[in-house]
Every structure is written in structure tokens, then in C-alpha cells.
Amino acid sequence: MATYKKRGYKPETKAEQQEFDEQESTTAEVFSSLDEGASRSEEWVSKNQNFILGAIGVIAISVLGYLAYDQFVEKPKEASAANEMYYPQQYFDQALVATNAKDSLFTLALEGAEGKYGFLDIIEEYNGTKAANLANYGAGMSYLNMNNYQEAITYLEDFSSDDAVLGALAKGGLGDAFMQLDQASDALGYYEAAVKHSGNDYTAPKFLYKAGITALEMGDKDKALGFFQKIKDEFPKSENANSIDAFIGMAKSGE
Known part of the structure; x- marks a missing residue:
């Protein structure tokens, strides 16, 4: 069993001297292994420094790219889609309260008029936006009121809220x-x-x-x-x- 050796300890017998020498040798080997491990780590970092910096750069670029996309692409797209919804929504609202020509108004809501988008255009051009999701609802309800039930199902199933x-x-x-x-x-x-x-x-x-x-x-x-x-x-x-x-x-x- 190993015994605790006080600082300044000197072995008194030959057997104790041998045990002391073995412990000193083991300690030296441990520190040598640690030094070698540290050296290998430093060597790996040195050899792969470009790779590490490149990986960090890719992550940074990805984050900045996402922020830029959200700021300069996604948000303007959402705003543009919301603006386009104004025209078909007007026709849709008019159709709901109209006493005649309802189908014509629903058709205008679906297909647009005078160069303005209808619900179907918004769904195609602004896919993934909140406006396109609402356009699915408008299109589905328009088709339902026009007795086109299969199309109504198609678009209403694509709507979620x-x-x-x-x-x-x-x-x-x-x-x-x-x-x-x-x-x-x-x-x-x-x-x-x-x-x-x-x-x-x-x-x-x-x-x-x-x-x-x-x-x-x-x-x-x-x-x-x-x-x-x-x-x-x-x-x-x-x-x-x-x-x-x-x-x-x-x-x-x-x-």
C-alpha cells in the first residue's frame, strides 16, 4: 500500500530508496505524457488553423446571410404580398354581400383585374408568406361559393391559422x-x-x-x-x- 511521503523525505533503507525512485520515475512519465499530449494538441491546431478559421467564417457568414435575407428579402416580400392582397380582398368582400353577379366578383378575386393580382397570383408569386396563406383561404372560400367544391378543398386544406x-x-x-x-x-x-x-x-x-x-x-x-x-x-x-x-x-x- 502506498504511503504519504512528507516534503524532504529521505529513504532510510535500500527498499525504501527503490520504491521512492520508482514513484519519481512514474511521476516523470505522467508529466512527460501530459507535455506530449499538449504538444500534439498545439500541433493539430497549428496544422488545422486555416480549417478552424474557415469553419468559424462559414458560421459567421451563414448567420449574417440569414439576417440579411430576412431584412432585405423576406420582410420586403411580406410587405409587397400584403399590399397585393388589398385588391382581391375588395372583390371578395363585395361578392359576399352582392345580390347578383356574385360569381363574377369571386372570379375577379381569384384571378385579379386591371393588372392587379388575384388570390391565385399571390399564392404562386408569394409562396410561403402570410399573405399567400390568407390567399389560400380567400381562394378556397371563393371556389366554395362558386360551387367548385374540389378546388375549394384544395385551397382550404393549404390554409392554416x-x-x-x-x-x-x-x-x-x-x-x-x-x-x-x-x-x-x-x-x-x-x-x-x-x-x-x-x-x-x-x-x-x-x-x-x-x-x-x-x-x-x-x-x-x-x-x-x-x-x-x-x-x-x-x-x-x-x-x-x-x-x-x-x-x-x-x-x-x-x-
Whole structure:
């Protein structure tokens, strides 16, 4: 077993002298190995200095490049796309309240006019921007109102939003499109998704009602009853609650 040697220690016997010499030799070897390791590290750094500096340079250039792209390309692109949305949005809003020529206005919203972009142009030219995402919503709803249900589905599926109203309306619009294509099961799934997206007083009772009607048509009265009852209990002041007792009665009939 190794013993602690005080400073100034001198071996008294030949055996102790031999042990002392061995320890001194081992210590010297350890420090020699450390020196050699340090020398090799310094040598590697020296040999690869250009590589190291180059790697640092690449990282720095990448960061600066990203910042420059964001500042001088991405932000101006977003601003330009947002400006282009003004014209098709006007036509879209007019179409929603128009009593005639609705399809013509929706077409102008989709395709643009007088050198101005429509929703479809913005989607293509400004792909990846917030405006292009909103243009997907506008295009999908335009096609839905023009009874072009397949196109409506295509564009509404490309739209995404956390907004309580827009997100729910998009999912509900998909439900309407599938319902018109006689795909009631898909429609019901989207109506339920619309309700789940937001429980606000505007969209939730609207799509609970549509979900209930769809479930009735599918012959699932229990599920329909759940939707109608939720309108009665949670949204009693909504427009859809006005005649909800009659639908609850329909869902309960035959129980």
C-alpha cells in the first residue's frame, strides 16, 4: 500500500530508496505524457488553423446571410404580398354581400383585374408568406361559393391559422365542400374539427348545428343529440338555439 511521503523525505533503507525512485520515475512519465499530449494538441491546431478559421467564417457568414435575407428579402416580400392582397380582398368582400353577379366578383378575386393580382397570383408569386396563406383561404372560400367544391378543398386544406374565427371557418368550409360531394363522414369530421378549433359564440354553435344535421342524415341520432344539446346548454342565446328543441326532439324520436 502506498504511503504519504512528507516534503524532504529521505529513504532510510535500500527498499525504501527503490520504491521512492520508482514513484519519481512514474511521476516523470505522467508529466512527460501530459507535455506530449499538449504538444500534439498545439500541433493539430497549428496544422488545422486555416480549417478552424474557415469553419468559424462559414458560421459567421451563414448567420449574417440569414439576417440579411430576412431584412432585405423576406420582410420586403411580406410587405409587397400584403399590399397585393388589398385588391382581391375588395372583390371578395363585395361578392359576399352582392345580390347578383356574385360569381363574377369571386372570379375577379381569384384571378385579379386591371393588372392587379388575384388570390391565385399571390399564392404562386408569394409562396410561403402570410399573405399567400390568407390567399389560400380567400381562394378556397371563393371556389366554395362558386360551387367548385374540389378546388375549394384544395385551397382550404393549404390554409392554416390559429385564429379562432378564420381557422374554424376554414374547417367548416371544408365540411361544407365534402357535404356537397356527398361525403357526409368527411364533412362531419371537419365540422367537429371546427368546433374543437374554437368554442367562440359565433362559429361553435354554427358548426355544432351542421354537425348535428349531418349526424341525423347519417342515422346517428345519439351523436346528433349530443351536438344539439350542447347548443341548448352552452349557446342558448345563439341564432341556432332558436329552434334547437325541435331538432332535439327529432334526435330523440325512436329512442
